Amino acid sequence: MAPSILSADFSKLGAQVAEVMEAGARVIHVDVMDGHFVPPITMGPLVASAIADQVHDAGGGIDVHLMVARPADHVEEFARAGADCITAHFEADPNIHRTLGAIREAGCLAGVAINPGTPAVAVSELGPYADVVLCMSVNPGWGGQSFIETSPEKVRRIRDIASTPVIEMDGEDRLRKHLVRGANERFEHPFVGIFARAFGELNDKGRLALHVAAKQTEDLFHGVQHTGLIIKSADNLPTPGVGADHQTY
Numbered sequence: 001m002a003p004s005i006l007s008a009d010f011s012k013l014g015a016q017v018a019e020v021m022e023a024g025a026r027v028i029h030v031d032v033m034d035g036h037f038v039p040p041i042t043m044g045p046l047v048a049s050a051i052a053d054q055v056h057d058a059g060g061g062i063d064v065h066l067m068v069a070r071p072a073d074h075v076e077e078f079a080r081a082g083a084d085c086i087t088a089h090f091e092a093d094p095n096i097h098r099t100l101g102a103i104r105e106a107g108c109l110a111g112v113a114i115n116p117g118t119p120a121v122a123v124s125e126l127g128p129y130a131d132v133v134l135c136m137s138v139n140p141g142w143g144g145q146s147f148i149e150t151s152p153e154k155v156r157r158i159r160d161i162a163s164t165p166v167i168e169m170d171g172e173d174r175l176r177k178h179l180v181r182g183a184n185e186r187f188e189h190p191f192v193g194i195f196a197r198a199f200g201e202l203n204d205k206g207r208l209a210l211h212v213a214a215k216q217t218e219d220l221f222h223g224v225q226h227t228g229l230i231i232k233s234a235d236n237l238p239t240p241g242v243g244a245d246h247q248t249y
Contacts, residue, residue, distance in 0.1 A: 001024075001025060001027075002025065002027035002028065002029040002063055002168070003020045003025050003028060003029060004028075004029040004030070004031050004065075004170075005017070005028060005029070005030060005031070005043075005047070005051070006029075006031040006042065010047075013047075013050070013051065014050075014051065014054060017051050017054055017055065018054065018058075021055065021058045021060055025060065026059065026060045026061070027060060027061050027062075027063050027085075028051065028055050028060060028061070028062055028063065029063045029065060030043065030047065030048050030062060030063065030064045030065065030083075031043075031065050031067065032044065032064060032065060032066050032067060032068060032074075032078075033067045033068065033140075033141065034067070034068035034069060036068065036069040037067050037068050037069045037089065037091075037092045037140075038067045038140050038141035039141055040141055040142065045074075045077045045078050045080070045081035046081070048062055048064060048078060048081040048082055048083055049081040049082055052081060052082025052083075053082070055082075056082065061084035061085065062082055062083050062084050062085070063083075063084065063085045063087070063111075063168075064078050064083040064085065064086045064087065065087045065111075065113065065134065065170070066078075066086065066087060066088050066089065066092075067089060067092075067113075067140045067141065068092065069092055070092070070093070071088035071089065071092055071093055071099055072088070072093065072095070072098070072099040072102055075088075075099065075102050075103050075106050075108075076102075076106055078108075079103075079106035079107060079108050083108050084108060084109060085108055085109035085110075085111055085131070085132060086103045086106070086108045086109070086110065086111065087110075087111030087112065087113050087132060087134050087168075088100070088103070088111070088112060088113065089112075089113045089114070089115070089140070090112050090113065090114050090115075090118060090122050090123070090126075091114070091115055091118060096112055096126065097125075097126065097129055100112060100126065100129045100130055101129065104131075109131040109132055109166075110129065110130055110131050110132070111130060111131060111132030111133065111134055111166075111168070112126055112130045112132070112133055112134070113133075113134035113135075113136060113140075113170075114133070114134070114135060114136065115136050115139065115140060116136055116137070116138070116139055116148050116151070120135075120154050120157035120158045120161055121157075121161060123158060123161060123162050124161045124162065126162065127161070127162035127163040128163060130162070131166060132166045132167070132168055133158055133162055133166075133167050133168070134167075134168040134169075134170060135151060135154055135155050135158060135167065135168065135169045135170070136151075136169075136170050136171075137151035137169050137170060137171035138170065138171050140170075147171050148171075151169060151171065152169075155167055155169055
């Protein structure tokens with residue numbers, strides 16, 4: 001599970017990042033939008049840089065998702081800002097193979113994202129060159145969208161097609177149910193789920209979900225040998241208090 005700072009309160013960003021990491025998160029997702037590839041404009045390298053030391057000191061990693069035109073132009077700057085993984089969209093880059101190589105050369109894990117309308121087979125030639133495949137379960141650009149119910153099946157197809165060690169799925173509330181199912185029931189094709197609402201909304205259920213999913217996230221990213229991304233073990237984290245009346249998502 002990788003909380004996105006897209007919905008964080010930026011006047012309390014450091015405190016909210018600390019809260020989700022204390023609850024068990026080990027990967028912080030940074031959604032970058034440029035007003036061209038998607039209509040909204042969000043954040044740039046300065047924001048990634050502002051939290052990088054805090055996240056790294058806590059044993060976590062920065063996962064940058066470039067929803068931008070010409071993603072290759074921004075790789076080096078985000079790498080310098082402290083990104084551990086940089087993901088570019090298949091649809092935004094006609095030379096995605098070259099861009100994945102540039103991301104690795106910058107010392108980061110290389111990811112490729114595909115939109116809901118892009119078939120899973122699009123990544124079939126990229127498996128050896130991508131450390132991460134990000135499957136969008138909503139259309140890029142805005143939080144709060146409805147989860148596309150066919151997304152888990154698309155993840156299965158990606159797993160069958162690509163040799164990529166880590167699959168991510170980007171989505172909202174319904175994705176949390178799939179995440180906890182995956183962590184607790186050994187989902188056949190595990191993935192790292194990305195959602196925004198962990199920030200400022202952590203209750204006992206949220207802390208438990210983050211704690212359970214942290215170990216799965218750690219295991220997936222430790223399968224990537226290309227760079228030294230370190231995800232602090234969840235084994236030593238205190239388990240959030242959960243009473244008999246509490247249920248996970």
